[in-house]
Amino acid sequence: MGLGPDQRTTAAQFVEAMRPIAGDNVDLAAVRANLDALGLAVYRTLTKDATVSSDADCDAALWQWVAEVQTWIEGVSAAVQSWAAATPSEAALKAALIAVPVPAAAPASLKARIV
Numbered sequence: 480m481g482l483g484p485d486q487r488t489t490a491a492q493f494v495e496a497m498r499p500i501a502g503d504n505v506d507l508a509a510v511r512a513n514l515d516a517l518g519l520a521v522y523r524t525l526t527k528d529a530t531v532s533s534d535a536d537c538d539a540a541l542w543q544w545v546a547e548v549q550t551w552i553e554g555v556s557a558a559v560q561s562w563a564a565a566t567p568s569e570a571a572l573k574a575a576l577i578a579v580p581v582p583a584a585a586p587a588s589l590k591a592r593i594v
Contacts, residue, residue, distance in 0.1 A: 482525060482593060489525075490518025525593050534588035542587075549585045556581050 482488055493514040494505050504510050535542040559577060564570040 482522070486515070486519040486522035488518075489521040490515045493517050493521075530590055530592055532588065532590045545585045552581060 494511070497505050497514060501510065505514060533541065559573060562569075562573055564573045
């Protein structure tokens with residue numbers, strides 16, 4: 480489940496977390512207003528103040544995959560560069576493949592905001 484475009488998800492989590500304690504009282508307008516306000520506060524904290532970080536120390540499987548994809552890209556690029564095209568159609572394919580931009584090296588970490 481994603482965070483969503485507004486506080487509805489976080490407010491719903493407050494409502495459902497309180498339901499075992501408060502029962503159907505969570506559906507009363509005055510109670511719901513308070514839980515909705517708490518949901519809004521959490522949503523704002525997550526979307527305005529929090530940052531997400533990822534690197535090999537905290538997300539090893541992802542960064543191993545990123546490294547493997549980068550290695551694969553470099554290998555394909557080298558294979559195309561060294562390919563001795565034997566026919567005009569092969570030469571055209573090689574030229575087309577060489578014209579595809581090779582992406583920059585993968586970053587070593589990411590830092591972003593939740594939006």
